[in-house]
Amino acid sequence: MKRILSTAVTTSRRQSPRQCPRITNHARILPRNLHSTPLRRQQGVKDVSSNPQMSFPCLDALETRTSNLLKNPDVRKFSGPEPSYTAGPHQTFTSTEPLRLDWGGILPTYNIAYETWGTLNPTASNAILLHTGLSASSHAHSTDLNPSPGWWEKFIGPGLSLDTNKYHIICTNVIGGCYGSTGPSSLDPSGKHYATSFPILTVEDMVRAQFRLLDHLGIEKLYASVGSSMGGMQSLAAGVLFPERVGRVVSISGCARSHPYSIAMRFVQRQVLMSDPNWSRGHYYTSIPPHIGMKLAREIATVTYRSGPEWEQRFSRHRADPTKPPALCPDFKIETYLDHAGEKWCLEYDANSLLYISKAMDLFDLSESVRREAITRRGSVSQGSTSCTLTLPEEAYEDKDTPAEPASSSRHPPQDLVAGLAPLKEHKVLVVGIASDILFPSWQQREIVDALRLSGNTSTKHVELGEDVSLFGHDTFLLDVVNVGGVVGEFLE
Amino acid sequence: MKRILSTAVTTSRRQSPRQCPRITNHARILPRNLHSTPLRRQQGVKDVSSNPQMSFPCLDALETRTSNLLKNPDVRKFSGPEPSYTAGPHQTFTSTEPLRLDWGGILPTYNIAYETWGTLNPTASNAILLHTGLSASSHAHSTDLNPSPGWWEKFIGPGLSLDTNKYHIICTNVIGGCYGSTGPSSLDPSGKHYATSFPILTVEDMVRAQFRLLDHLGIEKLYASVGSSMGGMQSLAAGVLFPERVGRVVSISGCARSHPYSIAMRFVQRQVLMSDPNWSRGHYYTSIPPHIGMKLAREIATVTYRSGPEWEQRFSRHRADPTKPPALCPDFKIETYLDHAGEKWCLEYDANSLLYISKAMDLFDLSESVRREAITRRGSVSQGSTSCTLTLPEEAYEDKDTPAEPASSSRHPPQDLVAGLAPLKEHKVLVVGIASDILFPSWQQREIVDALRLSGNTSTKHVELGEDVSLFGHDTFLLDVVNVGGVVGEFLE
Structure with missing residues (x-):
């Protein structure tokens, strides 16, 4: 099969400012950072795509928050002896x-x-x-x-x-x-x-x-x-x-x-949070907190807090705005609900507290x-132990097609x-x-x-x-x- | 409450090379990048922590892969006309x-x-x-x-x-x-x-x-x-x-x-993937793929592919290595299972394909x-439409304490x-x-x-x-x- 190196510098289809001024303007004022379309994509002028380039207002919003956190010294409030998070006087x-x-x-x-x-x-x-x-x-x-x-x-x-x-x-x-x-x-x-x-x-x-x-x-x-x-x-x-x-x-x-299902659901939340570069292996207190990882972790957690049947009644398959085409950013009402839950939480709670307490729940027995x-x-x-703690198991999990025999056939504790x-x-x-x-x-x-x-x-x-x-x-x-x-x-x- | 600015340059407790040579050496050869402990933490010599600094071999592994992908031109194989992903001749x-x-x-x-x-x-x-x-x-x-x-x-x-x-x-x-x-x-x-x-x-x-x-x-x-x-x-x-x-x-x-629960589970996978900076709003084909986001998305997906009772029988609460202390990196067997599923997948499938097909499933009705x-x-x-597609709903979801009345009390389709x-x-x-x-x-x-x-x-x-x-x-x-x-x-x- 032939291979052709794609060297042409092209651009995405430009959206009409008249029809989408909000989004177009929004995209223009954003700082170019990790989530942005690579700069080279902005430089071309020829528009030859068969379909319009998607926009990602949900990523724009995350970038704006990162930018604001970096600019605003008030939110760099993690260097004092007291946690900045508070539920008020106590x-x-x-x-x-x-x-x-x-x-x-x-x-x-x-x-x-x-x-x-x-x-x-x-x-x-x-x-x-x-x-x-x-x-x-x-x-x-x-x-x-x-x-x-x-x-x-x-x-x-x-x-x-x-x-x-x-x-x-x-x-x-x-x-x-x-x-x-x-x-x-x-x-x-x-x-x-x-x-x-x-x-x-x-x-x-x-x-x-x-x-x-x-x-x-x-x-x-x-x-x-x-x-x-x-x-x-x-x-x-x-x-x-x-x-x-x-x-x-x-x-x-x-x-x-x-039990393993709860551990699994909390594990993926922790992994997502720990993969946010701003988590910095927990040392973010003099920088900005991992707000994206926290938002995502909360969205996953929220899936486990209510129930499918409740969402069926409450949201069904309703889209937030049925007049618009589908989006990868929040689109169905259930998605805007999860997004909202993540937004409310992402700067309200300490990421490391989440990790340690979530892990404590897994360890509970x-x-x-x-x-x-x-x-x-x-x-x-x-007492002077120098044992090397908190490391990954050296042997990776080996997948098997068939499960082990049931550990116990009884349901007795x-x-x-x-x-x-x-x-x-x-x-x-x-x-x-x-x-x-x-x-x-x-x-x-x-x-x-x-x-x-x-x-x-x-x-x-x-x-x-x-x-x-x-x-x-x-x-x-x-x-x-x-x-x-x-x-x-x-x-x- | 008094606030003290923490200005002391300190370091994490050094782990004994004799007891943990693998991890210590591993950490030394790693490139310092986004996930690393901030450099200032490496410069101090005084050890005054009450407890040892955790290590994160799972993040080390991700960084190593990023580094290898950046170095190895063979994996920059996304610029040809054929997808690099293949299941073989067809x-x-x-x-x-x-x-x-x-x-x-x-x-x-x-x-x-x-x-x-x-x-x-x-x-x-x-x-x-x-x-x-x-x-x-x-x-x-x-x-x-x-x-x-x-x-x-x-x-x-x-x-x-x-x-x-x-x-x-x-x-x-x-x-x-x-x-x-x-x-x-x-x-x-x-x-x-x-x-x-x-x-x-x-x-x-x-x-x-x-x-x-x-x-x-x-x-x-x-x-x-x-x-x-x-x-x-x-x-x-x-x-x-x-x-x-x-x-x-x-x-x-x-x-x-x-239904909304499935949409929710797929939505969080997509959001996690789209938040990987390497996703670059989908334009990663001439760079490295969002392998971290793909791994995380697959870990979440894997939670939905089997069942709690099966994991109960198969993994119970077994830890991968009970002789080691708990870790935030994979620790329980169920966690190493999810980690393994993510590892197998993260470079095997195109991230944008996952997004589009996952979304198609949500839209199915x-x-x-x-x-x-x-x-x-x-x-x-x-046919010449220039409508602005694929944007976020302008109104965020408004949370309510109580759900709407059941849409229908019957279970009939x-x-x-x-x-x-x-x-x-x-x-x-x-x-x-x-x-x-x-x-x-x-x-x-x-x-x-x-x-x-x-x-x-x-x-x-x-x-x-x-x-x-x-x-x-x-x-x-x-x-x-x-x-x-x-x-x-x-x-x-």
């Missing part, structure tokens, strides 16, 4: 005792940002620790200091699910986060940002850090530990790690161990053997997990699952319940909301005051 | 009559790469047109010219599902592809690569292009049209567009219209009104779709779905069947393979010779 607890982490790292000191609602009673017996999902701050509800609505605004208050007439509610920003608690964007005592020398973190580490706050507050025993999503993991972990210090446990849309190993390793780095949940066998536990959740599918909540019951627990309540009740998927816990909130309120009584 | 049909496309574009001429197996009988009545999924070539089975195994090797042959003792099987590379058929990597008659001036394509365009090949081959009527995944879309479209020229229709793991509008628009660009499938009402149609498929969920195949039956078809056979039969999800059609192949073979008899 209280801060500082622990000066080093926290030795499950995978061998150490935090010499750390802060925990927290907020509270309701009044702690004289015996300090009415406290509820509310755990957050991956990206939430301590601002679960408005406060005097910060009147803006919190992420569980409608679930907390007098007479509501978390009844502030009865309970003293405490919500923290997890360590690893960026809303006031110590995380990768914080300064190491050496004076530089932790960035990717922040140690690998586990959900259990987050919980142990929280319990030092409880010590500080004089709370020996929680009335209840409550959480959804990653908070549902933390809530179980709190009971398992500190069974004598937790009364009741509520775990909504959580799990006792992450309440099996007894996992906990035993963690205790052995804890704080080993600080493994004995290791049953033993891991045994510390909760005397506790009242509420487990809530949502049938339309694809990120924490409802069989994962059934696994918690089965493991608890096999461990001897007779006080576990299991509620699964069917697709007739909620099509909101994983996000149901944020939205359904009646069905999620109601069952939580009843359980706490 | 036959080529060239249509010199312009193809006017559904969304107004035009292909002045086009090639279709194809391969055949079995013998066409004297009345040309035993031909089966086999349609491919998104990324497959015409090489469905080994040939004398190309003895390497094809993508449906075990399904085609004497006595097999597509029985070469009886049938003459034809498989093509779709237009828009990069395995010999005209696509974005091809040269426009002007002499430059189409790139992103390739016109927006539909599945129906691909089918109309294929039928010109059938004209050329002297095949007036197909014995059957057979396909899986996107091929299942094409197979239905062939029957709908050319009802007199198609005998039987087989559609496996396909749909009659794409066999509703009658959609077909009517396409006929009106067809080829309009070539809309009348528009029933009318769209009416041309098939006299045909024998086989529809196969897989319960574990999350990309083309089995309710989509039930929608095809319901619409066909409502249109008056009484010869539709519907087979749904339960999770007890296959946990392979969407990939089942490539793997299950017994259950998929068997039912196809029977239906064709």
Whole structure:
């Protein structure tokens, strides 16, 4: 087959400025950078294409943001000791005792940002620790200091699910986060940002850090530990790690161990983010943040937060503007929805916090053997170990046409997990699952319940909301005051 | 809160060369580029970090590939008239009559790469047109010219599902592809690569292009049209567009219209790819291809090709090397699996082909009104239209806390779709779905069947393979010779 070297300098078809002034002008004022059409394409004048050149307003917008971030010194706000990300005023607890982490790292000191609602009673017996999902701050509800609505605004208050007439509610920003608690964007005592020398973190580490706050507050025993999503993991972990210090446990849309599909969905988000050149292997705090990678990661995450059937009802196959031809930039309404979710998020959260907390979720496994190993390793780095951490496996995965034999033909939770949940066998536990959740599918909540019951627990309540009740998927816990909130309120009584 | 400017020049903790010679050396020989740790971090000598700096061998590997691609002229093979991507020797049909496309574009001429197996009988009545999924070539089975195994090797042959003792099987590379058929990597008659001036394509365009090949081959009527995944879309479209020229229709793991979840999953793949700076808005043919974006897109796609339960059995929570600490680079076995899938693919397929064909799948909708509008628009660009195409909607999506009311409370297919499938009402149609498929969920195949039956078809056979039969999800059609192949073979008899 013949090969002809294409040496002609050509150009794309010029769009009529009269018909598309906005786009044409927009393209003209943009800086030429990585995403732009190579300059040589702008130089020709002959128009011989069979079809018009596509335009990419969504890439134009990204370039504009990059350009603005580079120009505007106000957004270069990553060099101070406090994270720039904030959910507003909060209280801060500082622990000066080093926290030795499950995978061998150490935090010499750390802060925990927290907020509270309701009044702690004289015996300090009415406290509820509310755990957050991956990206939430301590601002679960408005406060005097910060009147803006919190992420569980409608679930907390007098007479509501978390009844502030009865309970003293405490919500923290997890360590690893960026809303006031110590995380990768914080300064190491050496004076530089932790960035990717922040140690690998586990959900259990987050919980142990929280319990030092409880010590500080004089709370020996929680009335209840409550959480959804990653908070549902933390809530179980709190009971398992500190069974004598937790009364009741509520775990909504959580799990006792992450499964491969969830790991896969979080892995691709992390890889996309880490591939943004602005991520700079985590060292972006004196430059611009990886806003493109963050936007893309959030778009992927958003796919897992709701459900196909909900989108079917809400968006169907509607295009944002049916009068226009199809585009590779957002076009269908579902695409503009994802784009919007990414836009809202891309500068609101610290990229390294996302990576570390997302990884902590993958590592979550309440099996007894996992906990035993963690205790052995804890704080080993600080004890002089020079082991080479955090590297790629040397052997690549070998693909096979056929899968291995099923590891187990039964659907029973493994004995290791049953033993891991045994510390909760005397506790009242509420487990809530949502049938339309694809990120924490409802069989994962059934696994918690089965493991608890096999461990001897007779006080576990299991509620699964069917697709007739909620099509909101994983996000149901944020939205359904009646069905999620109601069952939580009843359980706490 | 006080703010301290971090001005100290520090360095990451140095890893011991004795313990990690591979990684340390590797890092030293790498070119410093976009993904590297900023140079200033290399200059300090004081080691005061509380924890070791993470290493990122997966990013090292990407940088090495970028560097090799830039250095090695052999891989700069994108400037010739033939795509560099190839599945091996094949036959080529060239249509010199312009193809006017559904969304107004035009292909002045086009090639279709194809391969055949079995013998066409004297009345040309035993031909089966086999349609491919998104990324497959015409090489469905080994040939004398190309003895390497094809993508449906075990399904085609004497006595097999597509029985070469009886049938003459034809498989093509779709237009828009990069395995010999005209696509974005091809040269426009002007002499430059189409790139992103390739016109927006539909599945129906691909089918109309294929039928010109059938004209050329002297095949007036197909014995059957057979396909899986996107091929299942094409197979239905062939029957709908050319009802007199198609005998039987087989559609496996396909749909009659794409739904928002599938669109969402493909959209994020495209956005990730388009955000790779090497994509250069599609004009990368004289530079290096966007191998990082392609790898990431394939990793996301791979999440949708199998199923959570299969991964549960196959990988569980196993880590690739449990003796090592956790990593942000591939770590769990499921992650190395995804990484491997991306690696295999990232230089094997043309990025622009992926974008155009993926978009064509999103646009697929066999509703009658959609077909009517396409006929009106067809080829309009070539008729002197200067309309400004392919732009972003001007209004961004507005998020709402609560969804719109359900569009329809019934699960019946809309009348528009029933009318769209009416041309098939006299045909024998086989529809196969897989319960574990999350990309083309089995309710989509039930929608095809319901619409066909409502249109008056009484010869539709519907087979749904339960999770007890296959946990392979969407990939089942490539793997299950017994259950998929068997039912196809029977239906064709």
